[in-house]
Amino acid sequence: MADTYVETTDELLGRANKNNLSKALLYMQKAYLMSNDGKVSKEQKKLLEVSTIFRCLFFLQTVNSEILCLLLFVFYSELFSKQNIVKTLN
Numbered sequence: 001m002a003d004t005y006v007e008t009t010d011e012l013l014g015r016a017n018k019n020n021l022s023k024a025l026l027y028m029q030k031a032y033l034m035s036n037d038g039k040v041s042k043e044q045k046k047l048l049e050v051s052t053i054f055r056c057l058f059f060l061q062t063v064n065s066e067i068l069c070l071l072l073f074v075f076y077s078e079l080f081s082k083q084n085i086v087k088t089l090n
Helices: 009-016 020-033 040-089
Strands: none
Touching: 009 020, 020 040
């Protein structure tokens, strides 16, 4: 069984691998935990900006996947409809 104890934020980021939504949540949590007296520090702003970038990447990946599925659906729909027309003509 893999070791589940994590010491640093960098280790967590490493485990998030290519999951941009997890990275975005991690950066948001880190920024939230750094809060003090309701004032936002420069480091918190930077973390939230990085979080926003990862959230954008996640949504772009999601949109790309959905577009690919739609294109494949249209391609196969056209392919099968053409095959049915050819069978009907023969």
